[in-house]
Amino acid sequence: xxxDHIPIYKNSASPIKDRVDDLVSxxxxxxxxxxxxxxxxxxxxxxxxxxxxxxxxxHGVGRAGIATVFPQAIGLAAxxxxxxMYRIATAISDEARAKHHDALRKGIHKQYFGLTFWxxxxxxxxxxxxxxxxxTWGEDPFLTGEMGAAFVRGLQGDHPKYMKAAACAKHYxxxxxxxxxxxxxxxxxxxxxxxxxxxxxxxxxxTEAKVEAVMGAYNRLLGEPCCASxxxxxxxxxxQWGFQGHVVSDCWALxxxxxxxxxxxxxxxxxxxxxxxxxxxxxxxxxxYLGEAVERGLITEADIDRSLxxxxxxxxxxxxxxxxxxxxxxxxxxxxxxxxAHRQLAYEAAVKSVVLLKNQDNIxxxxxxxxxxxxxxPCAANVDVLLGNxxxxxxxxxxxxxxxxxxxxxxxxxxxxxxxxxxxxxxxxVNWAVNEAADSDLTIACMGTSPLLExxxxxxxxxxxxxxxxxxxxxxxxxxxxxxxxxxxxxIVLVLTGGxxxxxxxxADLVQAVVFVWYxxxxxxxxxxxxxxxxxNPGGRLPVTFxxxxxxxxxxxxxxxxxxxxxxxxxxxxxxxxxxxxxTTFEFDNLHISQxxxxxxxxxxxxxxxxxxxxxTGDEVVQLYVxxxxxxxxxxxxxxxxxxxxxxxxxxxxxxxxLEPGERKTVTFALHTHQLGYYxxxxxxxxxxxxVEVMVGCSSEHLPLxxxxxIIGQTTDxxxxxxxxxxxxxx
Numbered sequence: 001x002x003x004d005h006i007p008i009y010k011n012s013a014s015p016i017k018d019r020v021d022d023l024v025s026x027x028x029x030x031x032x033x034x035x036x037x038x039x040x041x042x043x044x045x046x047x048x049x050x051x052x053x054x055x056x057x058x059h060g061v062g063r064a065g066i067a068t069v070f071p072q073a074i075g076l077a078a079x080x081x082x083x084x085m086y087r088i089a090t091a092i093s094d095e096a097r098a099k100h101h102d103a104l105r106k107g108i109h110k111q112y113f114g115l116t117f118w119x120x121x122x123x124x125x126x127x128x129x130x131x132x133x134x135x136t137w138g139e140d141p142f143l144t145g146e147m148g149a150a151f152v153r154g155l156q157g158d159h160p161k162y163m164k165a166a167a168c169a170k171h172y173x174x175x176x177x178x179x180x181x182x183x184x185x186x187x188x189x190x191x192x193x194x195x196x197x198x199x200x201x202x203x204x205x206x207t208e209a210k211v212e213a214v215m216g217a218y219n220r221l222l223g224e225p226c227c228a229s230x231x232x233x234x235x236x237x238x239x240q241w242g243f244q245g246h247v248v249s250d251c252w253a254l255x256x257x258x259x260x261x262x263x264x265x266x267x268x269x270x271x272x273x274x275x276x277x278x279x280x281x282x283x284x285x286x287x288x289y290l291g292e293a294v295e296r297g298l299i300t301e302a303d304i305d306r307s308l309x310x311x312x313x314x315x316x317x318x319x320x321x322x323x324x325x326x327x328x329x330x331x332x333x334x335x336x337x338x339x340x341a342h343r344q345l346a347y348e349a350a351v352k353s354v355v356l357l358k359n360q361d362n363i364x365x366x367x368x369x370x371x372x373x374x375x376x377x378p379c380a381a382n383v384d385v386l387l388g389n390x391x392x393x394x395x396x397x398x399x400x401x402x403x404x405x406x407x408x409x410x411x412x413x414x415x416x417x418x419x420x421x422x423x424x425x426x427x428x429x430v431n432w433a434v435n436e437a438a439d440s441d442l443t444i445a446c447m448g449t450s451p452l453l454e455x456x457x458x459x460x461x462x463x464x465x466x467x468x469x470x471x472x473x474x475x476x477x478x479x480x481x482x483x484x485x486x487x488x489x490x491x492i493v494l495v496l497t498g499g500x501x502x503x504x505x506x507x508a509d510l511v512q513a514v515v516f517v518w519y520x521x522x523x524x525x526x527x528x529x530x531x532x533x534x535x536x537n538p539g540g541r542l543p544v545t546f547x548x549x550x551x552x553x554x555x556x557x558x559x560x561x562x563x564x565x566x567x568x569x570x571x572x573x574x575x576x577x578x579x580x581x582x583x584t585t586f587e588f589d590n591l592h593i594s595q596x597x598x599x600x601x602x603x604x605x606x607x608x609x610x611x612x613x614x615x616x617t618g619d620e621v622v623q624l625y626v627x628x629x630x631x632x633x634x635x636x637x638x639x640x641x642x643x644x645x646x647x648x649x650x651x652x653x654x655x656x657x658x659l660e661p662g663e664r665k666t667v668t669f670a671l672h673t674h675q676l677g678y679y680x681x682x683x684x685x686x687x688x689x690x691x692v693e694v695m696v697g698c699s700s701e702h703l704p705l706x707x708x709x710x711i712i713g714q715t716t717d718x719x720x721x722x723x724x725x726x727x728x729x730x731x
Contacts, residue, residue: 009022009023010047027043031046035308035312036282036311037284037285039052051320053114055115061099061337064112065099066393070346071353076147078353079352080540083150091341091342098332098333102334115165116166117167119168122144122205123175124136124139124141127177128469129177129465129469129553131454131460132177133499134500135390135499140565145204148209151167157329162327166213167205171217173202174198177468178556179456179465182217184261189560199236214245215250217250225257245314249274251284254284269293272298274286354516354517355516357579358511363512364515372413374442376416377419379497383399385519386522386525394521398522417436419433423462426477434488442490442493443490443493445492445511448496449502468556472500472502486511492512498519499519501574515538537584538583539619542576542579545569546573546576547571548572552571567650577700578701579702585613586613586698587613593694593707593709598711599673600715601673606653606669607667610665612662617659619656621656624671626693629690629691652671673711676711691710692710694707
């Protein structure tokens with residue numbers, strides 16, 4: 001056919017906007033509405049193939065058969081490694097493309113085989129009871145934004161014309177439990193909390209990483225359903241941040257608008273409200289009532305066209321309407337799925353995520369004098385604790401028990417009994433496991449939580465709180481078993497699985513070591529063994545605060561940040577944010593700030609030297625925090641009850657480094673004055689003159705290096721927070 005007669009939308013040389021406008025203009029109203037929901041049918045007369053928008057890749061391609069399973073997101077956050085996160089997302093997008101095109105060749109257009117992924121989850125893990133906290137990158141807006149941006153860049157690729165896969169920042173916004181209330185809850189927050197805690201990661205992904213999609217949350221925010229919020233979708237997302245992508249609803253969230261939030265009278269009103277606010281595509285079926293909404297005068301066909309233009313722009317950017325030979329990713333073979341390189345990457349992520357929390361008398365790594373090891377606990381041979389939620393399935397899963405057995409040195413006896421159940425008390429009057437523990441040189445007790453106990457509404461079948469936890473201690477059955485074997489005098493290495501903090505109480509004093517492995521993915525057993533036997537020196541750091549008890553926390557359904565996370569918690573934690581031990585030691589010195597005075601709008605460099613003073617190669621995570629001494633509004637605080645003083649402190653930079661014994665490295669951060677401001681409800685974002693203290697160390701509570709700089713000048717911007725939380729570059 002003569003190219004001049006090809007419809008514009010089929011001409012790959014034409015600008016995408018022209019192609020989209022041409023295609024939408026040729027659709028009937030009925031055809032347009034059919035494309036507004038996640039399971040969009042084909043329009044055969046126009047050559048539009050069927051497409052299902054729903055896909056997941058939180059820590060690997062999910063729910064679509066074999067895929068590489070990386071550690072759960074919270075475990076990836078514990079690596080504090082953005083380069084690793086980028087490489088993982090790149091591997092995920094390779095597997096995603098291979099699976100998508102393999103499905104197309106087989107005529108499959110089903111859910112979980114598309115290229116629009118509803119990941120990542122950049123909600124702030126504000127309360128450890130939230131079952132979905134495992135899907136996040138922790139409690140800190142800066143860490144979440146850095147890890148999230150690296151994920152988006154890796155997933156979407158850097159081709160000048162074609163997007164590799166489309167990422168989606170969710171759940172927008174102020175969404176973090178309780179799960180049982182998510183369809184009815186109205187989150188009431190201050191502007192300060194909104195702009196300094198709940199929105200920064202979303203903003204970074206939109207304005208810097210150029211995320212293609214944003215998913216609205218189930219709940220209301222300040223009275224407005226998030227998927228139909230003029231504030232969130234109009235004023236902030238598209239107004240202040242200039243978002244050009246598309247917005248998708250959480251699944252069946254639009255039904256909640258009339259059925260649960262009672263904001264509208266019926267489905268047609270809900271559909272109209274969401275569409276006009278800026279929700280472009282629905283996961284669900286409420287947009288089937290858009291035709292009725294047009295007939296009733298609630299919306300116009302032009303409103304539908306506006307949203308269709310955004311969603312079809314995404315499909316064109318993914319190359320779905322171009323010849324496969326023109327799209328660079330169509331030739332990625334299925335052999336990449338679960339390939340050796342990706343298996344090694346899953347191992348690297350798992351071993352880097354391990355956090356050593358206690359190591360009394362340097363019991364770890366396991367010494368040559370240990371000749372008998374007893375492995376016990378409900379998580380030792382458990383596959384669920386490798387996977388977390390929103391996972392794929394690997395054909396090379398290695399349980400914790402398998403890893404220990406394979407990693408044990410020759411001649412070391414390894415025995416195993418489960419010893420106790422995950423939750424319920426042991427029914428038998430006789431438990432031989434107690435005797436075997438007592439007779440061994442060392443007991444490795446694999447305990448913790450499971451996706452059966454924490455997760456999303458409807459998935460965690462052992463949770464009494466629809467996926468959340470009412471308490472953050474170990475289940476009674478596990479705690480009682482630890483007490484029983486500890487009473488027999490065995491030395492215990494407690495290995496904990498989980499996606500959220502666990503309060504140990506007196507159990508922390510009954511064991512000699514505590515190792516937290518999260519939900520470590522397919523290589524979890526191998527990674528654990530290498531840490532236990534000393535083949536790898538643990539370098540993971542906590543992305544969340546470990547509290548002593550839920551009694552230290554405000555009510556779960558209170559979204560005020562006061563009393564939560566290291567930034568606002570006034571108590572003394574069990575383990576602080578950023579904490580983690582090593583088999584070697586590090587020394588920080590020579591803090592240098594490039595200039596003592598800095599004009600607003602400028603930047604300074606902050607550097608320090610870090611030396612490995614031990615005899616093992618190890619990783620350290622260098623963390624930079626700041627405190628504005630002269631702030632005129634409340635700032636994040638950290639209360640240290642043992643010292644009876646209050647410190648203002650916020651993470652502004654981090655870098656994970658590897659050092660050989662005796663090696664010394666200089667770590668440099670670029671710190672812009674925009675990072676040193678705060679949000680005032682009257683003035684908006686303000687960078688205020690005064691003294692800013694700069695602190696560098698290895699956790700939010702251990703910051704041996706301190707210095708100061710003076711800000712000169714002042715800026716305020718009440719209408720637009722565009723300077724808020726601009727990116728720190730780490731050199």
